[in-house]
Amino acid sequence: MADAVLQGLAAGAGLMPPEATRAMPRPPRTIVPLWGLPIVAAILIGEVFAIASNSFWALDFYHVVGGGIWTALDLFVGLVIGPIIGSMSVQARAEFTARFMPKMLLIMPTLVTMTLASGFQLARHVGFLEASAPRHGWVVASFIVVGVMSVIALGILEPANLAVLFEMRKPKPNGELIGRLMRRFAYTAGVTGVMQLATLVIMTRLAT
Amino acid sequence: MIAGEQDVYEVATPERRLPPITAIAVLAMALVIVGGIDIAAQIPGQPALAPPAVLTALAAALLVADLVILSRVRPFAWRRFRLVFGCTLAAYVVIAGMIGYVLVDDGTRGGSLALLVIMLLVYAVDIPLLLAFTVARYEQVEGEPGA
Numbered sequence: 001m002a003d004a005v006l007q008g009l010a011a012g013a014g015l016m017p018p019e020a021t022r023a024m025p026r027p028p029r030t031i032v033p034l035w036g037l038p039i040v041a042a043i044l045i046g047e048v049f050a051i052a053s054n055s056f057w058a059l060d061f062y063h064v065v066g067g068g069i070w071t072a073l074d075l076f077v078g079l080v081i082g083p084i085i086g087s088m089s090v091q092a093r094a095e096f097t098a099r100f101m102p103k104m105l106l107i108m109p110t111l112v113t114m115t116l117a118s119g120f121q122l123a124r125h126v127g128f129l130e131a132s133a134p135r136h137g138w139v140v141a142s143f144i145v146v147g148v149m150s151v152i153a154l155g156i157l158e159p160a161n162l163a164v165l166f167e168m169r170k171p172k173p174n175g176e177l178i179g180r181l182m183r184r185f186a187y188t189a190g191v192t193g194v195m196q197l198a199t200l201v202i203m204t205r206l207a208t
Numbered sequence: 209m210i211a212g213e214q215d216v217y218e219v220a221t222p223e224r225r226l227p228p229i230t231a232i233a234v235l236a237m238a239l240v241i242v243g244g245i246d247i248a249a250q251i252p253g254q255p256a257l258a259p260p261a262v263l264t265a266l267a268a269a270l271l272v273a274d275l276v277i278l279s280r281v282r283p284f285a286w287r288r289f290r291l292v293f294g295c296t297l298a299a300y301v302v303i304a305g306m307i308g309y310v311l312v313d314d315g316t317r318g319g320s321l322a323l324l325v326i327m328l329l330v331y332a333v334d335i336p337l338l339l340a341f342t343v344a345r346y347e348q349v350e351g352e353p354g355a
Contacts, residue, residue, distance in 0.1 A: 032295075044306065051313055113303050117310045124252070124314055131253055140249045147241040154335050155234035159342030162292065166343045177346060 031165050036106040047114050051121055059118045059125065066115035067203070071196045073111070074149075077104075078193020086186040090175045093182045094168055101161045108153070116146065128206065135206055142202045149195045157188045226281060226345055232274040233338040239267035240327045240334070247320055257319050264323060267330050274337065285347030293340035297332065304332040 050058035085093055119142075123129045128139045160181040167173050167181070243263035247255045278284075308328055311321060 044302070047306070048309065051310060109299065109303060113306055117306050120248075120310055121314070129248075129252055131250060136249075140245070143245045143248055147245050150241055151234065151238050155230075155237060155338060159230070159339050162339055163342045163346055166288070166292075167346055174346070 029169075031102060031162070031169075032105050033102050036103070040106055040110045043110055043114060047117055050118060054121075054125075056122075056125055059122045062114050062118035063122050066111050066118065067199075070108075070111040070115050071199055073107070074189070074196045075193045078189040078191070078196070082186040082189040082193070085182060090179045094173070094175075094178055097161075097164050097178075097182065098168055101165055105158075105161065105165075108158075138202050138206050142199065142206075145195055145198050145202065149192050152188050152192055152195075157185060157192070160184045160188075224345070227277045229274055229278050229281075229341045230338060232270050232277070233334050233341070236267040236270040236274065236330065236334050237338070239263045239270070240330050243267070244324065244327050247324060251316055251320060252314065255320055257323055260323055260327075264327050264330065267334075268326070271330055271334050271337070274334075278337075278341065283349040285344040285349050288347045289340045289344035291340075292343045293336045296336035296339045300332045300335050304328040 046058075047062055050062055085096060088096065120129075123139050127133050128135055130136060133139075164178055164181045164185075167178055240263070243260035246260045246263070247257075250256070308325060311324055316324065
């Protein structure tokens, strides 16, 4: 019913042709896309093998791939997508959120887990964890940056995302609440984006 | 909102005042993270355990206090809370398990390992609490103004 109203509204306002509005999404019934869970499981199992086998290449692969995607995503979402979302109407934010956030709920924790677990092992392999290592300070700096990002992402950003998705599933969502939570998302995504710049500096200092 | 959106969206009602569950949970998480960084910065050597132990004890106390305060909130969308808490707890147990596995594989033992495991337990409960509360607080329940 609410879907029909949403579609009618968008079509009536001339935002989309009626055919396009028929495809206007709501968050999936399960919120988290279930088809993605086997992919996440495969990635995490692969990481356990990488750690158990102590394969330097596999650990490096997980850390570089996971960290690269995590950093790029955070920068792109924080500095490009975030401001765009902030300037959208509630209707447009709702549409974007319904398609984007469920996937992010799977992608981000997976990237963070694969990057951090392999990164810690890698630091141990190359001796950066030793307090006497010349670059130990940079490793500790990376711990601090990740810690700050964790507090922001897990304490503010992720709860807001989840609350928006549940709100949008209601028969009559609270538009003002969605708008407020999405603004919170836009600001905090910007902060984590900037923190990722610090990560880039730290990682390149460690690697050179 | 654009014209007509009021037909689709519910008219905003004044937000209900609830205890500072979110603030307490974020503080507990921050304490655990600071304690974790303190230990991680010192292993594989012999880390000084007193400062992270104090931080962990504070975080655990805050988490317990948060759960007690939350349990007294009435009315509250407990069904929704339990659904989100259960699902996210499963996810964060896996994540905490991965981190724990890395620590064991690295040869972390004794007091450091015990403290880190307690930190991971606090982390694995605290974050689902945070997520579930944020979702459930916006659910309309019987007996609440505007329900």
